[in-house]
Amino acid sequence: LAVLLQAATNVLNDAEDALTRADDHAASGASLAMRRQWISPSQAHAVAAWLFALAAALGLAIALGAGRPALPLLGLVGLVAGWAYTAAPLRLAYRPFGEAASALPMGLGIVWGTAAAQTGSVPTSVFWAAAPLALLTAGILHANNARDRSHDAAVGKRTLATRLSPDAVVTEFRLLLGAVPVVLAVAFITGGLPWWCLVVVVPALRAARLTVGARRDLDGRGWTMLLIGCVKLHLLTGVTLAAGFVLSSVSW
Secondary structure, eight states: OHHHHHHHHHHHHHHHHHHHTTTOSGGGOOOHHHHTTSSOHHHHHHHHHHHHHHHHHHHHHHHHHHTOTTHHHHHHHHHHHHHHTTSTTTOGGGTTTHHHHHHIIIIIIHHHHHHHHHSSSOOHHHHHHHHHHHHHHHHHHHHHHHHTHHHHHHTTOOOHHHHSOHHHHHHHHHHHHHHHHHHHHHHHHTTOSOGGGGGGHHHHHHHHHHGGGOOTTOOHHHHHHHHHHHHHHHHHHHHHHHHHHHHHTSOO
16 A cells, blocks of 8 residues: 555656656656656656555555544545645645655654554554654655755745755754654653664664765765665664564564
């Protein structure tokens, strides 16, 4: 379900950015299929609509099968957020709300929804596990927007990075990633996460190290490398947390 929603949002994002020429520069990492015209924006819109429809059908089936009638409401929020991320009239990614619009559904929403579908009540440990993933998701998008800052401003894409000074852009990135080890430390101190999850300290320390790489004179390639680093950290954090939860559930 999460993969379908993410795929639908990404395809729609590529289509809208192609129409607005937001990704019409070398460093943007735009869709190769769109650049080489293997698929048109209208075709991409159709693909996105089908993916959203499949996600809605699967989400409804999961909710009914799990006996959780309230879950479709969360799914509806996810669908609306995915569509409104780049599509008119909201175009959240074109405003200073892009980080929040991606971090909340992909960080908190997916993790919380997965737990809600399997348990009668969602434990607080789910929030503590989701929070660092939300921060890293926001970090990924912010690194992307920092890289595209000049071009976005030229095409009218008013992301948070275009509104901040170069120093503030760096500060935001450092705050997002620096908050990851802080949140995890609070989680362990307060008992919010099982001790088996302590292996997540490894990506948490790497997140702290990654903040050093952000500088005001960083070029597009430099921000791309930070973006890739955030993606790897997001994956490693999710895997280590999941492994910790599995180990904590085993009777040793």
